[in-house]
Amino acid sequence: MTRQGQETRLRLIRAAVALYQSRGYHATGVSAILDHAGVPKGSMYHHFPGGKQALTIAAVDYLAEDMAARFARTADGGARACIQITRLFTDAAASLEAHDYAQGALLSLLAQEVEPGETALRSRIAQAYRDASRQLADNLAEGGADMPEELATTVLAALDGGVARARAQRSTVGLHSAGEVLARLAGE
Numbered sequence: 689m690t691r692q693g694q695e696t697r698l699r700l701i702r703a704a705v706a707l708y709q710s711r712g713y714h715a716t717g718v719s720a721i722l723d724h725a726g727v728p729k730g731s732m733y734h735h736f737p738g739g740k741q742a743l744t745i746a747a748v749d750y751l752a753e754d755m756a757a758r759f760a761r762t763a764d765g766g767a768r769a770c771i772q773i774t775r776l777f778t779d780a781a782a783s784l785e786a787h788d789y790a791q792g793a794l795l796s797l798l799a800q801e802v803e804p805g806e807t808a809l810r811s812r813i814a815q816a817y818r819d820a821s822r823q824l825a826d827n828l829a830e831g832g833a834d835m836p837e838e839l840a841t842t843v844l845a846a847l848d849g850g851v852a853r854a855r856a857q858r859s860t861v862g863l864h865s866a867g868e869v870l871a872r873l874a875g876e
Contacts, residue, residue, distance in 0.1 A: 697735040697746075699725040704747045709791040713744065713801040744798070745812045751794055752816040759823050769831035769874035773843055777867025780847055781860035789855045795820075796848035820844060833874045843870055 689697070703725035707716040718740055722729055736742040762775040783791065795816055802810050825840035833839050850863035 693735070696725075696727055696731050699727060700732060700735060700743060701746050701750045704743050705750060705794060706791070708744070708747065708797065709794050713798055741806055741809050744809055748795070748798065748809070748812045748816050752819060755816075755820050756823055759820070759827055763827040763831065767831055769828040769833035769836070769839070770871040772827055772831050773871040773874055774867055776843065776847060777850070777863055777870075780851055781854065781863045781867075784851065784854050784860055784863070789858050792855055793848045793851040796852070817844070828874065831874075839870070839874060846870060 700721065703721045704716070707720055707724055711720075718732060719729075721740075721743070722732055725731075732743065733739065736746065738745075758776070758779065759772075762772040762779070767775070780793075795813055798809070799813050799817075802813065804810070821837070821840045821844060824843060825836040828839055828843075829836035846866045847863075850866045854860045854863045
């Protein structure tokens with residue numbers, strides 16, 4: 689793929705992510721994604737012959753890579769588990785505030801909206817959650833956490849719920865509170 693082709697593909701993915709986060713999966717049509725990305729219609733089907741579902745799978749891959757990088761940053765320098773958790777919740781709160789509460793937890797949003805018949809997309813979302821849980825658990829274990837698998841699952845669930853609540857209330861107070869409680873559970 690040419691450099692221009694890679695850039696066009698990435699613009700489509702980023703446009704889909706931004707629009708899905710702010711509007712939702714079903715409320716976002718292909719034409720809105722094309723307009724947001726600033727690319728012609730042919731680009732969509734050239735890069736994603738499977739249409740919107742294929743683009744959304746690529747968006748989930750993009751998010752999974754972003755989550756992996758975020759987890760790596762929070763564990764940077766061998767940070768203790770409690771510090772990693774605090775960083776995750778603080779980063780999520782800062783992102784919400786920076787985007788004026790318009791961006792949500794996309795994996796969670798997609799998991800709620802994807803139809804049962806969209807098996808490839810549903811499967812990719814489930815795999816992204818498994819991968820995120822495993823990576824976070826590994827990082828938390830290295831940071832000294834007891835029961836890292838259970839803690840990672842709880843942290844991810846609290847982040848998803850905390851982001852949804854913060855968006856609804858336009859406040860990150862609950863998100864910070866959840867992070868503080870989970871950080872204490874991870875140990876000081």
